[in-house]
Amino acid sequence: MVHKLSEGYVDMYYPKFTQSAKSLIIGLSRADEGIDPYTLENGLPEEYNGPVVNFASNQNYFGSVYLDAIKEKLVDTGNSEKRFFIVTVSPGSFTAPKGFGTKGIEAMDRKTAIGRANDFTSMPNYSYIMNCYGNGLYNAFIDSYSGGNLTTHTNGWNEVSLESPTFNITQEVIKDWKRKNLAYFERRLPKEEVKPYRLEWFGKTLEHLKSKGDVFLVRMPADKEVIEFENKNLPTFKTLMDSITHAYQIPYLDYSIGNKSFGTYDGSHLYSESAKEFSTILARDMLRHLKNQP
Numbered sequence: 001m002v003h004k005l006s007e008g009y010v011d012m013y014y015p016k017f018t019q020s021a022k023s024l025i026i027g028l029s030r031a032d033e034g035i036d037p038y039t040l041e042n043g044l045p046e047e048y049n050g051p052v053v054n055f056a057s058n059q060n061y062f063g064s065v066y067l068d069a070i071k072e073k074l075v076d077t078g079n080s081e082k083r084f085f086i087v088t089v090s091p092g093s094f095t096a097p098k099g100f101g102t103k104g105i106e107a108m109d110r111k112t113a114i115g116r117a118n119d120f121t122s123m124p125n126y127s128y129i130m131n132c133y134g135n136g137l138y139n140a141f142i143d144s145y146s147g148g149n150l151t152t153h154t155n156g157w158n159e160v161s162l163e164s165p166t167f168n169i170t171q172e173v174i175k176d177w178k179r180k181n182l183a184y185f186e187r188r189l190p191k192e193e194v195k196p197y198r199l200e201w202f203g204k205t206l207e208h209l210k211s212k213g214d215v216f217l218v219r220m221p222a223d224k225e226v227i228e229f230e231n232k233n234l235p236t237f238k239t240l241m242d243s244i245t246h247a248y249q250i251p252y253l254d255y256s257i258g259n260k261s262f263g264t265y266d267g268s269h270l271y272s273e274s275a276k277e278f279s280t281i282l283a284r285d286m287l288r289h290l291k292n293q294p
Contacts, residue, residue, distance in 0.1 A: 027088030043283025180265030
């Protein structure tokens with residue numbers, strides 16, 4: 001049944017585990033839904049072309065587990081090819097539950113898909129299905145993918161559309177989802193804190209990626225209320241990112257500031273058209289930095 005399931009739609013994260021990558025998009029759910037590898041490739045010089053894989057998800061926090069998975073994903077090109085790494089950050093990227101030390105955080109991370117899988121590049125990927133698939137294997141005999149507002153692309157991008165045959169995400173729905181998101185953030189706030197462990201492994205991740213190619217640190221856009229909430233509760237975040245980019249000599253592209261706004265479906269995550277527009281602008285800004293390299 002595992003093989004039968006692998007022949008059809010598995011789940012929204014499966015394509016992230018079925019191929020090697022030359023370049024990667026790294027981060028949490030905003031990057032998962034907000035950055036399209038195909039649009040990026042179209043905006044960058046041909047020597048940076050794929051495979052570019054969106055290897056972000058809502059469980060991929062900086063740590064030893066994520067870095068090990070990143071190392072497994074990357075195809076060895078030596079120094080002969082141009083490659084890039086988009087490392088997205090937000091205050092939440094560095095958090096874990098209060099009271100958790102190193103062992104507790106690593107144990108928590110090992111329970112995620114990147115922690116349970118031992119194969120990140122095979123197609124079909126039986127390891128992912130056996131260790132990470134969250135539904136019964138009987139779905140192998142059911143057409144379990146119903147379409148809807150989510151399109152899972154082979155390059156790892158999860159595209160969310162406002163309209164589908166079964167449901168339309170209206171402005172009223174967006175307003176309600178944003179309200180619920182902000183309430184969820186408020187509930188999480190007293191339970192989590194920024195952890196030195198996450199920051200340490202963030203640095204180790206940057207060091208490793210810098211040895212492989214061009215690294216871009218990116219803060220994704222979100223609605224004003226969400227950004228204000230993040231900045232209020234971690235006011236040192238910008239200073240922290242500025243010091244890191246100075247230490248590692250990498251560009252920091254901060255799209256949480258400025259007059260340009262991008263549409264979200266819940267305050268935090270870009271929907272289809274906004275994600276493509278943002279990816280186009282991101283590629284343009286990356287190209288500007290690449291052209292200025294010595």
